[in-house]
Amino acid sequence: MSAVTAEIITIGDEILYGQIVDTNSAWMGTELTKIGVKVKQITSISDSADHIIKALDEATLRADVVLITGGLGPTKDDLTKHVLASYFNTSLKLHEPSLADIASLFRLRGIELTELNRQQAFLPENCTPIRNVLGTAPGMWFERNGKVYVSMPGVPFEMKRMMTDTVLPQLKEYFDTPHIIHKVVQTVGLPESILAEQLETWENNLPEHLKLAYLPHLNGVRLRLTGQGTDEAKLQQELQQEVDKLQYIIPNHIFAYGEVPLEEAIGLMLKERGLTIATAESCTGGFLAHKLTSIAGSSAWFIGGVIAYHNEVKIQELAVNAETLQEHGAVSEATVRAMAENVRLKFDTDIGVATSGIAGPDGGTPEKPVGTIWIAFSDKYKTEAKLLNYNKSRLLNIEYTTMAVLNLVRQSLDTTVEE
Amino acid sequence: MSAVTAEIITIGDEILYGQIVDTNSAWMGTELTKIGVKVKQITSISDSADHIIKALDEATLRADVVLITGGLGPTKDDLTKHVLASYFNTSLKLHEPSLADIASLFRLRGIELTELNRQQAFLPENCTPIRNVLGTAPGMWFERNGKVYVSMPGVPFEMKRMMTDTVLPQLKEYFDTPHIIHKVVQTVGLPESILAEQLETWENNLPEHLKLAYLPHLNGVRLRLTGQGTDEAKLQQELQQEVDKLQYIIPNHIFAYGEVPLEEAIGLMLKERGLTIATAESCTGGFLAHKLTSIAGSSAWFIGGVIAYHNEVKIQELAVNAETLQEHGAVSEATVRAMAENVRLKFDTDIGVATSGIAGPDGGTPEKPVGTIWIAFSDKYKTEAKLLNYNKSRLLNIEYTTMAVLNLVRQSLDTTVEE
Numbered sequence: 012m013s014a015v016t017a018e019i020i021t022i023g024d025e026i027l028y029g030q031i032v033d034t035n036s037a038w039m040g041t042e043l044t045k046i047g048v049k050v051k052q053i054t055s056i057s058d059s060a061d062h063i064i065k066a067l068d069e070a071t072l073r074a075d076v077v078l079i080t081g082g083l084g085p086t087k088d089d090l091t092k093h094v095l096a097s098y099f100n101t102s103l104k105l106h107e108p109s110l111a112d113i114a115s116l117f118r119l120r121g122i123e124l125t126e127l128n129r130q131q132a133f134l135p136e137n138c139t140p141i142r143n144v145l146g147t148a149p150g151m152w153f154e155r156n157g158k159v160y161v162s163m164p165g166v167p168f169e170m171k172r173m174m175t176d177t178v179l180p181q182l183k184e185y186f187d188t189p190h191i192i193h194k195v196v197q198t199v200g201l202p203e204s205i206l207a208e209q210l211e212t213w214e215n216n217l218p219e220h221l222k223l224a225y226l227p228h229l230n231g232v233r234l235r236l237t238g239q240g241t242d243e244a245k246l247q248q249e250l251q252q253e254v255d256k257l258q259y260i261i262p263n264h265i266f267a268y269g270e271v272p273l274e275e276a277i278g279l280m281l282k283e284r285g286l287t288i289a290t291a292e293s294c295t296g297g298f299l300a301h302k303l304t305s306i307a308g309s310s311a312w313f314i315g316g317v318i319a320y321h322n323e324v325k326i327q328e329l330a331v332n333a334e335t336l337q338e339h340g341a342v343s344e345a346t347v348r349a350m351a352e353n354v355r356l357k358f359d360t361d362i363g364v365a366t367s368g369i370a371g372p373d374g375g376t377p378e379k380p381v382g383t384i385w386i387a388f389s390d391k392y393k394t395e396a397k398l399l400n401y402n403k404s405r406l407l408n409i410e411y412t413t414m415a416v417l418n419l420v421r422q423s424l425d426t427t428v429e430e
Numbered sequence: 431m432s433a434v435t436a437e438i439i440t441i442g443d444e445i446l447y448g449q450i451v452d453t454n455s456a457w458m459g460t461e462l463t464k465i466g467v468k469v470k471q472i473t474s475i476s477d478s479a480d481h482i483i484k485a486l487d488e489a490t491l492r493a494d495v496v497l498i499t500g501g502l503g504p505t506k507d508d509l510t511k512h513v514l515a516s517y518f519n520t521s522l523k524l525h526e527p528s529l530a531d532i533a534s535l536f537r538l539r540g541i542e543l544t545e546l547n548r549q550q551a552f553l554p555e556n557c558t559p560i561r562n563v564l565g566t567a568p569g570m571w572f573e574r575n576g577k578v579y580v581s582m583p584g585v586p587f588e589m590k591r592m593m594t595d596t597v598l599p600q601l602k603e604y605f606d607t608p609h610i611i612h613k614v615v616q617t618v619g620l621p622e623s624i625l626a627e628q629l630e631t632w633e634n635n636l637p638e639h640l641k642l643a644y645l646p647h648l649n650g651v652r653l654r655l656t657g658q659g660t661d662e663a664k665l666q667q668e669l670q671q672e673v674d675k676l677q678y679i680i681p682n683h684i685f686a687y688g689e690v691p692l693e694e695a696i697g698l699m700l701k702e703r704g705l706t707i708a709t710a711e712s713c714t715g716g717f718l719a720h721k722l723t724s725i726a727g728s729s730a731w732f733i734g735g736v737i738a739y740h741n742e743v744k745i746q747e748l749a750v751n752a753e754t755l756q757e758h759g760a761v762s763e764a765t766v767r768a769m770a771e772n773v774r775l776k777f778d779t780d781i782g783v784a785t786s787g788i789a790g791p792d793g794g795t796p797e798k799p800v801g802t803i804w805i806a807f808s809d810k811y812k813t814e815a816k817l818l819n820y821n822k823s824r825l826l827n828i829e830y831t832t833m834a835v836l837n838l839v840r841q842s843l844d845t846t847v848e849e
Contacts, residue, residue, distance in 0.1 A: 026455075040445070372726050
């Protein structure tokens with residue numbers, strides 16, 4: 012049986028003019044691959060009826076599934092719905108449930124439902140509407156000659172929610188795709204090249220139907236082991252056996268099994284152990300606390316934090332000695348240690364973490380160039396500080412530093428998380 | 431005269447499978463637009479000879495310029511060069527200058543020149559080679575029937591250097607291109623549909639050669655006005671005239687002219703007026719401070735912040751009355767007002783802002799469902815609080831709340847920024 016094939020069509024000038032980067036297609040490509048659907052082509056076109064129809068015709072020749080995003084907005088330059096109606100020889104009809112959704116969304120926002128938005132509830136008669144719980148434009152599912160055509164909004168979070176809740180499960184069912192199982196092992200602390208060297212022998216001995224992918228990431232390298240077969244149970248077992256071997260090859264570099272972000276892995280672990288944490292941030296400016304509080308239920312273990320951007324705040328709020336700042340400067344081991352220790356005492360938590368560095372682009376000196384960053388971890392047993400040297404953009408320095416702190420917490424508490 | 435049209439073809443499975451996001455095309459789209467070349471389609475395909483030829487045929491029907499990236503690596507799954515040779519009925523021939531470049535690159539890296547890399551200097555006889563000063567794969571420029579075909583490596587920095595140094599200037603010269611100018615006006619506080627209604631008359635009266643696009647965004651709707659013509663000065667003037675009209679139609683909803691993010695617009699304004707700001711965050715958990723400190727030079731106006739996740743912290747650090755919390759709860763106008771006022775006093779800043787709400791997915795109640803969020807702004811003249819109601823994912827509730835706070839600051843200080 013040959014793999015089910017897909018084509019992704021994105022509609023809208025903003026992608027063609029480079030006003031926005033098309034991240035939707037990459038996400039869709041990843042998710043389709045996971046369910047064994049092979050993406051043959053990604054096509055970005057303008058909001059023009061002729062062009063949309065041409066693209067649909069060409070995609071029909073190539074693919075079993077055509078996923079269309081964009082052009083569903085309420086304004087007159089959004090043509091997709093009307094083009095699809097004529098492409099599938101049908102007309103638009105009011106879809107009451109969609110109108111109800113749109114109306115309730117506007118009630119919630121406390122604004123008047125406009126005629127333009129009311130129009131969004133008119134859908135091609137022969138499509139199966141797909142509910143949009145996060146926006147006003149419903150999705151549309153069409154079937155013709157055994158092929159499936161799905162139209163979704165271009166707004167990333169609306170599209171993703173529709174794909175996850177409706178489109179992906181329905182595609183699996185409609186095409187009865189073969190079993191494709193992925194196991195993800197997340198590693199930190201080893202660059203891809205060195206990791207590849209250590210895993211070479213293991214990788215070369217993998218059975219034919221198991222494939223390994225290295226997916227480098229902000230916080231390390233994700234290893235994705237993919238197996239394809241008809242016997243799901245057997246496949247699961249084979250994958251697990253190979254994953255188990257990894258624990259002996261790179262024991263100290265695996266932080267999670269499955270798609271668990273580092274911050275979530277840490278949250279799970281803190282919750283398990285009943286530990287609490289507080290943050291004292293200078294150069295990361297709140298991003299560290301944000302990463303931790305982005306996890307649902309984080310209020311169980313995240314107590315609070317201080318963003319000590321100015322030295323005055325470091326002194327007043329985190330009891331850093333003025334002398335320490337005078338002598339060693341804000342970006343120093345002494346300062347960051349004091350910040351981590353004192354934020355822990357201030358908020359009476361089990362753990363305190365701190366960051367102080369030069370994120371750039373300004374503020375660097377010959378002794379402390381941009382990217383010089385100190386981080387620290389403190390609990391009742393010990394306080395550890397670490398010097399980082401990045402030479403990236405301001406935002407990347409902030410993100411890398413945050414991940415380094417999370418990894419320092421992980422290492423200090425030495426843990427691995429199962430999804 | 432109709433605009434010169436282009437198609438971008440990217441070759442390689444890693445984009446189709448979502449392993450990498452195609453940022454090259456967006457960059458190329460922006461640069462091509464700047465020189466008046468209109469991108470008609472972006473096509474991502476796999477490294478297969480048939481597919482590449484099919485894509486070239488289709489692109490030839492649509493575009494005057496076909497820009498191809500990827501598939502120029504030294505390994506055997508890189509087919510582009512061979513496919514192009516046969517597509518243009520020619521054979522590969524050693525190009526000495528390219529070999530010299532490759533050899534010197536290897537000398538520089540101190541590694542032996544491999545046969546595989548030597549092969550990269552063999553190029554189609556009838557192409558004009560494009561020098562690659564940053565990598566081993568030369569680019570190729572073909573001309574046929576007045577159309578131009580350019581092949582470049584997929585490595586972003588190699589492609590960008592080739593485009594900037596060679597391809598863009600040569601395209602401008604080859605096709606005597608018209609001027610295309612974009613003006614972006616960023617709005618907040620009005621959903622796309624309502625904005626469209628208010629702008630309808632103005633939009634309908636735009637001259638033929640000026641085109642309006644609505645680009646919805648996390649923090650509002652970006653309006654992109656695009657003009658095309660031969661007289662650049664005249665075009666600039668026409669666009670400015672139309673943009674000026676907008677100030678009278680939606681005076682309170684324009685926060686910036688040009689591609690300035692809201693947080694940067696606020697940073698510029700605070701700096702201009704010599705004002706400082708501090709943040710007191712509950713539900714946004716540090717993201718608000720992060721947005722502000724993501725701006726280079728923010729230490730000039732951002733002093734510090736408190737992340738008061740637990741009520742204890744709200745009481746201890748932000749002097750919120752225990753009675754207030756008892757009576758009204760943490761998610762209340764009284765609490766958020768106190769947080770904004772007290773963080774301003776605590777850090778002795780001109781402005782204090784605060785957030786307190788239920789980001790979800792847990793923690794909702796019938797009276798205060800998930801997405802119930804209070805925000806506040808405080809300066810020495812006034813304290814304003816606002817109730818928000820979102821029903822999005824945790825992360826989106828956090829992001830939307832942050833943008834709402836930034837917009838509250840903008841409105842309270844009533845400002846608009848010029849790029």
